[in-house]
Amino acid sequence: MRRAPRARQLAAALAGLVLLLAFPTAARAATVTVTNGVQFTDTSGNPLHAHGGGMIKVGSYYYWFGENRNDNNTFRYVSVYRSTDLRNWEFRNNVLTQSSAAELNVSNIERPKVIYNSSTGQYVLWMHWENGSDYGQARVAVATSSTVDGNYTYRGSFRPLGYDSRDMTVFRDDDGSAYLISSTRVNADLNIYRLTSDYLGVASLVHTLWPGNYREAPAMFKRNGVYFLFTSGATGWAPNQARYATASSIAGTWTSPTNVGNSITYGSQSAYVLPVQGTSTTSYLYLGDRWAGAWSGKANDSKYVWLPLSFPSNTSLSMSWYPRVNIDTATGVVSGNGSGNAYETLRPRHSGQCLDVPNQSTADGSEVAQYGCNGGANQHWQPLDLGTGYHQLIARHSNKCLTVPSSSTADGVRVTQQTCGSGTNQQWQITDVGSGYWRLTARHSGKCLDIVSGSTTAGARAIQYACSGGTNQQWQRTGAP
Incomplete structure (x- = not known):
């Protein structure tokens, strides 16, 4: 008799298990969240180096190939990582290294992309190759492997049909045909080439897009029979306005490029x-x-x-900023998480000027002040949500954090920029005080970001001070640029 309640509990538990099996919750459990504007780490906690890269799915795994460079930015490795959920990345291999071929010993390798050739059973890696000292070579390079994350055999570099080639990507269509898309004539034009049947060479020039428009960083995909092509402007390392175009056939006619995202693509360039x-x-x-x-x-x-794309129509797309992205690879659902801006200007209510790192200094310890708003990157701040109720505020021009030096708790301490770390003196609570203004409170001290003495003078320094509710402690947050 005393065992009966436990038996009933067991029966209830089994019934609950049957319900779970009948109505699985795996879709919810599979959702992961990726934070934007940060470096990623692999499952061993090491920085994940897949810059300028691309992905290919094999079985249940996504494989992410990308640039892994030396400190002087020359080629070190093409590295590959794999994941089932796009959040937890396992390092697999450096598939190409400086010792893979003599030509790679001192070189630049950029924008590696892998496609699979089902006829030959080979994974084919395409890259932009330079000689490591200048960008005068402007060639593509090719390597192959029979396994997706094995050591790739380097096949050499060349100029496609004699054209110079810089930023590039490759695209495999539904029918198995494959294409190279690359910037040429020193980025003035963008060429689309059809690859040979083994994907190791270029068979023909298909189309030249937008001559004289200076587009780079191409990224092509196909949706519902429509081809989409992302590109960026050619402004070196500095981010710029992304644009996209569409066509019903790779051979064209392609639409004129249309702006997408904001004017700096939220501080990024398409890969x-x-x-x-x-x-x-x-x-x-x-x-x-x-x-x-x-x-x-x-x-x-x-x-x-990383940002989800939306499609107002079959031939148009849009892209908005989210500080985080939710991804469920089981269901295919990808959605934005949170709100705000990739970068913001911070304007004290009493003066309407902008929080500024004077003279665009990138040095640790540079004091922060208010100056007339001018659109400079030294007045743009990334509000990085730490998931703890606090944010780091990171200067766009220097990648350094708004800091109370030495973790001082004293009134009047001048606020500076410093290399970002984990200190609470670089963590700020952002509190809505109404009327479109916010209070910024240093976590370590509980004191407020303040313009000294309520000054309206350009160059007046930013300090921490006991919170008073004054308008020199109220900050307007406006999306930048």
């Missing part, structure tokens, strides 16, 4: 567009690089920006 096909839908995920060269950093310090 790849990934179809995420699941049981419910197929979503399309923009993969972009936030290049560290924009703040004079090393390429391997670059960050990632």
Whole structure:
């Protein structure tokens, strides 16, 4: 008799299990969240270096290939990682290294992309190749492997049909035909070439797009029979306005490029567009690089920006900023998470000027002040949500954090920029105080970001001070640029 309640509990548990099996919750459990504007790490906690890269799905795994550079930005490896959920990435191999071929010993390898040839059973890796000292070679390079993450055999470099070739990508169509899309004439034009049947060479020039428009960073995908092509402007490391075009055939006619995203593509440059096909839908995920060269950093310090694409019509797309992205590879559902801006200007209510790092200094310890708003990157701040109720505020021009030096808790301490770390003196609580203004409170001290003495003078320094509710402690957050 005393065992009967436990028996009933067991029966109830089994009934619950039957219900779980009948109505699976795996779709919810499979959802992961990716944070934007940060460096990624692999499952061992190491920085993930797949810059300028692309993905290919093999079985249940997504394989992510990309640039892994030396400190002087020359070629070190093409690295590959794999994941089933697009959040947890396992390092697999450096598929191409400086010792893979003599030509790679001192070189630049950029924008590696892999496609699979089902006829030959080979994975074919295409890249932009330079000699490591200048960008005068402008060639493509090819390597192959019988396994997706094995050591690739280098097949050499060449200019496609004699054209110079810089930023590039490759695209495999539904019928098995494959194409190279690359910037040529020093980025003035964009050429589309059909590859040979083994994907190792170029068979013909298919189309020249928008002569004289200077587009690079191509990323092509196909949706519902429509071809889409992302490109960026050619402004070096600095981000610019992304544009896209469409066609019903790769051979054209292609539409004129249309702006997408904001004027700096949320601080990123296109690398790849990934179809995420699941049981419910197929979503399309923009993969972009936030290049560290924009703040004079090393390429391997670059960050990632991933954003879901939406399609108002079959031949149009749009892309909005989200600080995080939810991804469910089982169902194919990809959605934005959160709100806000990729970068913001911060304007104290009493003066209407902008929080500024004077003279665009990139040095640690540079004091922060208010100046007239001018659109400079030294007045743009990335509000990085730490998921703890606090944010880091990162200067766009320097990639450094708004900091209270030495973790001081004293009134009047001048606020500076410093290399970002984990200190609470770089963490700010952002509190809505109404009327479109916000209070910024330092976590370590509980004191407010303040313009000294309520000054309206350009150059008046930013300090921390006991929170008073004054208008010199109220900040308007406006999307930038």
